[in-house]
Structure formats: C-alpha cells, structure tokens
Amino acid sequence: MAYSNDVRDGFSKELDGIREAGLFKEERWIKSPQAADIEVEFPAGAEGKKVINFCANNYLGLSNHPDVVEAARIGLGTRGYGLSSVRFICGTQDIHGHLEHRLTEFLGTEDTLLFPSCMDANAGVFEALLGDQDIMIADRLVHASIVDGMRLCKAMRDTYKHSNMEHLEEKLRDHQDKRIRLIITDGVFSMDGDLAKLDEIVALAEKYDAMVFVDDSHASGFIGKTGRGTHEHCGVLGQIDIITTTLGKALGGASGGCVSGRKELVELCRQRARPYLFSNTVAPVIVSGAIKVLDLVSATTERRDKLEWNTKFWRDGLEKMGLDIKAGDSPIVPVMLYNAKLAQDMARDLYEEGIYVVGFFFPVVAKGQARIRTQLSAAHDQHHLEKGLEAFAKVADKYGILGKSKKEIKEIFGL
Amino acid sequence: MEEYKKAILEYVIKEYMEDDEDEEITYDTELISGGIVDSFSMVSLKRFLENKYDIQIPDADASPEAFDSVDKIAALVDRFKQA
Known part of the structure; x- marks a missing residue:
C-alpha cells in the first residue's frame, strides 16, 4: 500500500482528534544537563528560559553527578561505546555481571538480570514465569508497563x-484453584506517590500461598532507611519474590532496568524473557555509571536524607498555604485540582x-x-523550594483555590 | 430484565467504586469508555455474571462495547439466558 494522500489524511485526522481532545503531547527541549535549575526552549525556537525543575525523577540528584559522569567516561574508554549484540551472544562484559551482583546486594535479593529498561523488564517478566494455569492479581493503579506485560x-x-x-x-480466596497466584503492585505509585502496604501484602501472600511482585522504580535508592526500597521501608527485605526497578530515575537517571529476586525466577527470565533475549545489551557507559551510583548510595544516606527533608518542607509548605495534596511521605507530591483545564492552565502559569x-x-x-x-530531588536546595512555594501560592491565588476543598474546587471548575 | 440490572449495578458499585467516590452510577453510565472499569477488571465482572446466572460468555462476546453499561450487560445476560 502506497502512502497515498488518503492514507496521510487518515493519520492526520487521528492527530487532529488527539489535539481536539486536549491530549496532544509536546516535547520541551532542555538545553542543559538534568538538574534543579535547567534551561528550556519552549515553544520551539523561543529563547532559552531558566526554570526550576519539579517534574524529574532525579530523586537523588545523581543524573549529572561529577563522579557518575567520570565513571561513565572511564567505562566508555575501557569498555567502548557499544557491543553490537544481545547479552547471550557476545553482549555480556564483566561489568554487566558486576552491576547485577551489586544490584542483588543492594536490593537484598538472590539474583538480578539487567534489561534495557524497566519497561522491558515488566514487558518480559510475567510471560517468562507464568502460564495459563496461573493468576496475576494486580493493584488497579499499577504502572502502564506492568499492564502491558500482563x-x-x-x-x-x-x-x-x-x-x-x-x-x-x-481475590486471593477466589483464586485458590490456580497453580500460582502472583500479587502485583508498584512499591511507590507514580501518580499518587503513596506506598504499597508491602508488610500486609506479604502477610496475605503467606496466608493464601501467593508470590509477590513489586515494581520499585519510584523507590529504589531513597525509600527505606538506607534507600533500598519499599520493602526496606515496610520491613520485608528478602521477602519479595520479584522486584523490578529502573536505573533511569534515582539510580543515575540514564536508562536500564532489572528483574531481581528469587534465583530460579531470575534464571527463567534469562532463558525466556523476550526483551532480554531480543534487544541489545545495556551500553558499557551506562553500566559503569550505574556501578558508581551504587557506590555512592551505599556509602552514605546523605542524599536520601536531604530528599526526605526537602519532601517534608515541600509538603508542609503546600499544605499550609491551603492546597489539596495527596497525603504520604514520598517525594511524589500531587497537587489535586480535579479539573483537567485548571491543571493545564496552572502548569502553564507556573512555567x-x-x-x-x-x-x-x-x-x-x-x-x-x-x-x-x-517531584522533589536531593538536588533542590531550600531556596528552590521557597521559590516554588511562592509561585504556587501566587498562581493558586489567581484561580481562587487556596483553602478550597475538593468539593469547592469541583463546584467552581466542574470536572 | 430489571432484576438483572439491579444485581449488576449493585456488583459494579461494590467491585469498582472506591469508598470515597462521589460519582453516581446509573444503568446507562459508560463503564469502560468512562474509565470506571478497565479491561483487566472486566474479568471479575464476567466471572460474576457466569457464576450468578449460570451462563458461559465466550470471550468474543465479552467485548468492551458489550460491557459498557449496566443496560448493555443486562441485555447480554438476557440473550445468553434465552439461548
């Protein structure tokens, strides 16, 4: 089929539909490394604007840490730019093994397998482990990549x-007739910022003979006393059967993810998980940087402690000014506005x-x-947070929502 | 038919609505396209219907369109009960 004008029109109309529904996503070009202060070109061609970033997953501020950049540079020099292979043919270097070992230690599991991303880990893990006699029971707010993997x-x-x-x-009671029951949850939920009740989930898994899967992408590196994740926070280290997580957020922010957990399950992923088998190995430069990240987060809790302080300061500030935020302890802090247009308008004004x-x-x-x-970061200093709070107060006041309840906001703006 | 609708509505509210939800569900509320029931969660609804009404709904008939409101689900149940 040629790409005729009719075909082109058809696709153009689909795009128009996305625009009309107000769902069209536009990229903003950042002209600086990822940090608390960034320079953004938006709209395209506009002068670069200096803004404070409150929407990155750069929780520990390591995305551009000089030690990580230097380690990546050394990796580039000693192991090269790419491997031109999947892992099991000729794409596994010693450093891939070292990083997997370090992740296993850090997460408190039995074994780990790297994937090009956590999206890939989630896409491959369920199919590799479960069959048609089994049941996956997922929290309704799990991440889209888990939904795709399921x-x-x-x-x-x-x-x-x-x-x-x-x-x-x-649900666990309902599905006692299945061979394997797998409970599936995020550790920290990406849109609400709340933590899964992993202690209660593990207890239920024991009671009803189920396994537990946790995607800890928004937790690894900073949730829990030493930043090992939601399982550490909930006191169930070593009791989660499968953890997936990312190197693309707190742990350096570049890319890459993993499946970590019971050694037989990880080995089955090595044998069967299609995104592992059929996509390229993680580049040496990223592996080297990630090993340095684990050195840094294992040596001191200074960064996660600063993030915790920043989170409390930010949450307290928003609450005191009378904004409706989702309760919790994580550095994901949603300011609830309920109305889609109000959310878009306020984000534009804040920019x-x-x-x-x-x-x-x-x-x-x-x-x-x-x-x-x-989203908070250890890269934020108090002056960043103060400026952010000041801007929120000004913009929220413009829309008359300070001190307003959910019901009142809905009455003013509708849904 | 009214009996089916009543039982299905009751199940939908219990199974899919959060306790603090203030949205009201009626017989013609769009469940799937309205974002109340997602495609994964349809599984439990299908199982509920099959167990309660002693019917088998083939996957081809358990489409998001056929499950999009209490009215439509009741019509589907009625069709399989008659068959």
Whole structure:
C-alpha cells in the first residue's frame, strides 16, 4: 500500500482528534544537563528560559553527578561505546555481571538480570514465569508497563482496588484453584506517590500461598532507611519474590532496568524473557555509571536524607498555604485540582513563573482526578523550594483555590 | 430484565467504586469508555455474571462495547439466558 494522500489524511485526522481532545503531547527541549535549575526552549525556537525543575525523577540528584559522569567516561574508554549484540551472544562484559551482583546486594535479593529498561523488564517478566494455569492479581493503579506485560502473558488476570487489602484478600480466596497466584503492585505509585502496604501484602501472600511482585522504580535508592526500597521501608527485605526497578530515575537517571529476586525466577527470565533475549545489551557507559551510583548510595544516606527533608518542607509548605495534596511521605507530591483545564492552565502559569511542572488528567489518571504532580530531588536546595512555594501560592491565588476543598474546587471548575 | 440490572449495578458499585467516590452510577453510565472499569477488571465482572446466572460468555462476546453499561450487560445476560 502506497502512502497515498488518503492514507496521510487518515493519520492526520487521528492527530487532529488527539489535539481536539486536549491530549496532544509536546516535547520541551532542555538545553542543559538534568538538574534543579535547567534551561528550556519552549515553544520551539523561543529563547532559552531558566526554570526550576519539579517534574524529574532525579530523586537523588545523581543524573549529572561529577563522579557518575567520570565513571561513565572511564567505562566508555575501557569498555567502548557499544557491543553490537544481545547479552547471550557476545553482549555480556564483566561489568554487566558486576552491576547485577551489586544490584542483588543492594536490593537484598538472590539474583538480578539487567534489561534495557524497566519497561522491558515488566514487558518480559510475567510471560517468562507464568502460564495459563496461573493468576496475576494486580493493584488497579499499577504502572502502564506492568499492564502491558500482563497483556503479553497467558495467565489469567484480575485486579484489586487500590491498596485495599480486604479486596485483595477476597481475590486471593477466589483464586485458590490456580497453580500460582502472583500479587502485583508498584512499591511507590507514580501518580499518587503513596506506598504499597508491602508488610500486609506479604502477610496475605503467606496466608493464601501467593508470590509477590513489586515494581520499585519510584523507590529504589531513597525509600527505606538506607534507600533500598519499599520493602526496606515496610520491613520485608528478602521477602519479595520479584522486584523490578529502573536505573533511569534515582539510580543515575540514564536508562536500564532489572528483574531481581528469587534465583530460579531470575534464571527463567534469562532463558525466556523476550526483551532480554531480543534487544541489545545495556551500553558499557551506562553500566559503569550505574556501578558508581551504587557506590555512592551505599556509602552514605546523605542524599536520601536531604530528599526526605526537602519532601517534608515541600509538603508542609503546600499544605499550609491551603492546597489539596495527596497525603504520604514520598517525594511524589500531587497537587489535586480535579479539573483537567485548571491543571493545564496552572502548569502553564507556573512555567511563566519559572517553575517547571506538568498537569496530568484522564486517561493518565482517572476522570475527575486531574492534578499537577510535583517531584522533589536531593538536588533542590531550600531556596528552590521557597521559590516554588511562592509561585504556587501566587498562581493558586489567581484561580481562587487556596483553602478550597475538593468539593469547592469541583463546584467552581466542574470536572 | 430489571432484576438483572439491579444485581449488576449493585456488583459494579461494590467491585469498582472506591469508598470515597462521589460519582453516581446509573444503568446507562459508560463503564469502560468512562474509565470506571478497565479491561483487566472486566474479568471479575464476567466471572460474576457466569457464576450468578449460570451462563458461559465466550470471550468474543465479552467485548468492551458489550460491557459498557449496566443496560448493555443486562441485555447480554438476557440473550445468553434465552439461548
């Protein structure tokens, strides 16, 4: 089929539809390394604007840490730029093995397998381990990559209400006839910033003979006393059967992910997980940088402690000024606005004030749950946070939402 | 038919609505396209219908369109009960 004008028109109309629905995503070009202060060119061709970044997953501020950059440079020099191979042919260097070993130690598991991303890890892990006699029972707010991975797996699927342990128990009871029951959850939920109740989930898994899967991408490196993740925070280190996580957020922010957990399960992924088998190895430069990141986070908790302090300061500031935020302890702090247009308008005005945040609305979050998701970093200093709070107060006041409840905001702006 | 609708609505509210939800669900509320029930969560709804009404709904008939409102689900149940 030639790419005729009719075909072109058809695709153009689809794009128009996305624009009309207000769902069209535009990239903003950043002209500096990732940091608390960045320079952004938006719209395309505009003068670069200096803004404070409150929407990166750069939780520990390591994305451009000089030691990490230097380690990556050394990796580039000693192991080269690429390997032109998947892992199992000729794409595994000694440093891949070292990084997997270091991740296993850090996460407190039995073994680890690297993937090009956590999206790939989640895409491959379920299909590699489960079959049609099994059941996957997922929290309803798990990340999209888990949803995609579950779709690729032949096991039956069911869901439980977000963090609702009674509902999960009901589902576990319902599915006692299956060979394997796998409970699936995020460690920290990316849109709400709340933590899974892993201690209760592990107890239910024991009671109903189930396994537990946790995607800890928004936790690894900073949640828990020594930053090992949600399982450390909940006191269940060593009791999670499968953890997937990313090197693309707190742990350096470049790319790469992994499946970590029981050694037989990890080995099965090595044998069967298609994104591992059929995509290129993680580049040496990233592997070298990631090993340095693990050195840094294992040597001191200084960065995660600063992030914790920043998070508290930010949450307290937003609450005191009268904004409606989702409760919790994580550095993901959603400012609830409920109305999609209000979220977009406020994000735009905040950008004008030099604060880079993004509005989220349906279908990324449920209808009527629009919000601006703010994210803290150890790279933020107090003056960044103060400027951010000042801008939020000014913009929120413009829209008359300070001190307003969910009901009142809905009455003013609708859904 | 009214009995089916009542039982299905009751199940949908119990299974899919959060406790603090203030949205009201009626017989013609769009469940799938309205984002209340996602495609994974349809599994439990299908199992509920099959167990309660002693019917088998082939996957081809359990489409998002057929499950998009209590009205439509009740019509589907009615069709399989008659068959």
